[in-house]
Amino acid sequence: MRHIAKLAVVALLLTTAACTSDDGGGSSGGGSGNTPGVTDTEILIGTHMPLTGPAAAGYSKIAPASKAYFDYVNANGGVHGRKINYKVMDDTYNPATTQQVVRELVLQDKVFAIFNGLGTPTHTGVLDFLKTNRVPDLFVSSGSRSWDQPQKYPGTFGFNPDYTVEGKILGTYVKTTWAGKKTCFLGQDDDFGRDSLIGFEKGLGAPVAAKQTYVTSNPNVGPQIGAFKAAGCEVVMLGTIPGFTALSLGTAAKIGYKPQFVVSNVGADPTTLTRTLGAAAPALLEGVVADNYLPLNTDDGNPWIQLFKKVNAEHNGNAEFDNLIVYGMSGAYLLVQALQAAGKDLTREGIIEAVQKNGFTGGPGLAPLRYSKDDHSGYGGMRLTKITGGKAAYFGPTYETDEKDGPVQEYAQQPATPPANGIPAAS
Amino acid sequence: MDRFIFLTFDGLSRGAVYAAFALSLVLIWRAARIVNFAQGAMAVATAYAGYSVATATGSYWLGFAVALVGGLLLGAGVERVVMRFVDHSSPLNGVVVALGLVLVIQAVLGMIYGNEFRPAGAPFSRDAFVVGGVALLSRFDLWVFAAVIAVVALLVLLFTRTAVGLRMRAAAFAPDVSRLLGVNVGGMLTLGWALAAAVGSLAGMLVIPTELGLHPNAMDIVFVSAFTAAVVGGLDSAIGAVVGGVIVGLLLSYVSGYLGATVAPIAVLVLLLVVLLGRPGGLFGSVKARAA
């Protein structure tokens, strides 16, 4: 056994040596002009995502979906004749690893831009590095307000509606629908939970009757849900990730407690929740109110869903079609829109200007994108959903608002339909 | 007072699952003098196998049996194929190999089943009996208690009343002498690993339905809590594992309930400090303090 092992080590050392010797050559160094990551035939885009580890659940399907959409675009001629090469690095949601892989993408692989980097603690750590190296940091995958700092981080743009905007919309709905009911809040003990609560209380126009927090390292919310039951809460908002939404619903059922649940879109995808809850899911999820801003995966009549399902079948190995795939492809669609708008002479300054000019109206989102010179946040609104029979469906109008004290108002514009070939046109 | 009663029962049902897993750590420690860091990952692997069978056949109990038998086989396999060849001049070598195993097992599970949660059903209702408005225990909690008590009883019997159990302890404590006395030391080690892994699998089947679901990393956090429980109780003692598990479960529940979930890990650290400074070998341990 030991001899076999020794031989194996020597063999491995030799292979590694062989593989690392051509280092630095990388995928695409200089290329045409002097824009990093751009050649006449290719655009190299990078990202960091948790693909393995405890945080991978709920996220690991996003990047492959984006990649599938890029492959679809590439198969149909690419963007201005260039194919998009999407390099995905696993950071296991560890900020120290994010540092390593983003530097590898920028310094070694010389990517043109970072797209859809996922996570607040992970991405916060690389903001300064990306700024120093003037790398466009497009459509960060998190609802933190940190991405909207155009003065400090001119190259960084958000994508998700921020947690405060969402909280305000949900809070306003609770105030008008269940006036006078005792309302409580359970949130993750980080910026997600905090911003969500701020917005929710703004929407309610009053502080919640009871608030509790949880940490991901302790998968038991018995004490928190028990406190809500004891306090007599009738409406409970959950600022939770999917696993903890499932845990909260399950725990409430376990102790015979049946409030009206209102859930942040972060943790409200019925497909994901059903995966955790199993057979009990339809009963537990019945009547849960949540919100979203992209087409829903179960809405088979929606042309966007038809398009994304087709791409998923052709380029994504027909993975189980859930809202993460919709999310990944919607982000990818927006990036292609931005690349089209930036024109044939693609530069880093050019794409930032194109995004700031905004006007991305033909996309799958229901709410408006708010990009401008002074606003780098993403979607500015949400539409409410309700789960019945294990499936979420939209109801009522789409609302938009800001993260400050602006009013929550209806957004009347109807969602667009995708272009015939499923690829945004060059402007 | 209602709050206190509720938190107590919540803590007891959490504590029971920690105790179940802590028992498997105690077993492997007694049989092989090693803290098996791969125990959690091995338990998850067999739980995946068990739930695959349960889903395919529609029978939870068939899947349950597959998980336990899978645990026996996996434990024996890991000992025969890997652990046997570890150089034991430094005990850390075994720890590093176990950590390597964790990575391999989690990666292979991720490849086969994906890194998403999968449902893990429970064989009994998880709805708690409500007495006077306070939710107490569910049928599933009672099943966990029964399983833990059964395992403790079997372990105590095995180690104190049977020849095999004595041989296992002898082989672990004094391998050379045992060998001279005719004990099949290698065989005893394999048996110890197999039994410990089976108890680990049982614990996995008890824990996973109460948490977020099946996931390659599903037992990571449980491992930390259960290891803490085993250390608090004393790694040589099955009773200690149960007491330790209940203490950790109650502490986490009280602290989360009264002070906030964020503070819980700090409370666990304080618990360890208090217990270990008083009794460096755990509450039920016989190990003396390093003279200081």
Place this chain on the structure above:
Amino acid sequence: MTDLRERAPAKVPTEKGKNALSLYRHLALMLLGAVVILALSYALPPFRNYQLATVGAYLCVTAGLTVLTGLNGQLSLGHGALMAVGAYTLAMTQNKLAGQGQWTLLVAVLAAIVVTTAVGAVVGLAAARLRGPYLAGLTLAVAVVVPAIASTFDTTFNSDQGLSVSVDPPPLALGYDFPYERWQAWLAWAGALVTLLFLANLVRSRFGRNLTAVRDDEAAARLAGINVARTQVMAFVVSAACAGLGGALIAVLSQSVSPGAFPLTLSLFLLMAIVIGGLGSLAGALWGAVLLVVLPATTHSLTDSFDVSAAVAQRLEGNLPLAIFGVVLIVVMLAFPGGIASLKKFLPNAKKLLPKRKA
């Protein structure tokens, strides 16, 4: 678990003259090391320089951990948390002083070392009473407490999102377009080389011999007049100081600190690194630090080159590098229980490049 008795017995005490000689030898080796790093920092492209810098930062920690675990036989699963103490101290000191010149960095690093040393002393006092898995259990609890502290005192530590660290660009004297990553490599390796010099001499001193004597046989050490408990606490203190420096350097390199960067897995990986590198020798600590940086990156780029269908790629992405990493750990451990440092026998030329085995 920490009973390392089977290792070679401590060397016969050396005489005073030999000590002075070895000091010169260590100084010479350190200068040689500095020259090598300097040359490397000019030869390598920026990302490799960043990796080089990371190796330097990790080396501070693995070298300190080697003294504690390899030479003194005490196990720690909590060194990631000690690094976090250093990193947060650096971040807060540096952010207070920022903008007043390069000297603030030195002050911040020293503050990080001092604070981590104090925390290490507290943990060490408790640890000296414990052994084996009980010590592992206590230090494990220390490792997982970091995010809890960051969230409980979130006005100071800003919870999961952490703090950003303002670090000055390289001094202008080096030129306007001096690559930032090269400057980072210099900073990290300045710390690493000083740490190595300090530890190499420490290991050769009377204290170093006490460390191994306590590890090999506590009773005998006590009979020989060694204060066992004090030696053990001191070992923890020294190793905590190194971890504090390493953590501070990591904070400088990444310009940010957050609890997620110091998870339990970091502590476990540090332990793996020193064992795989070769337990008990500073050369082993060097190999361990190199592995920590190179192995994950290599397995990733290795698996990246496979060309497979989308469905298969989805399954392999992330998982395959992890599997290879694990298999490498197991296979190396089975083939070379002495770690990579023991490979020197097979690669006679490498010996000249490495500091000599100290224990």
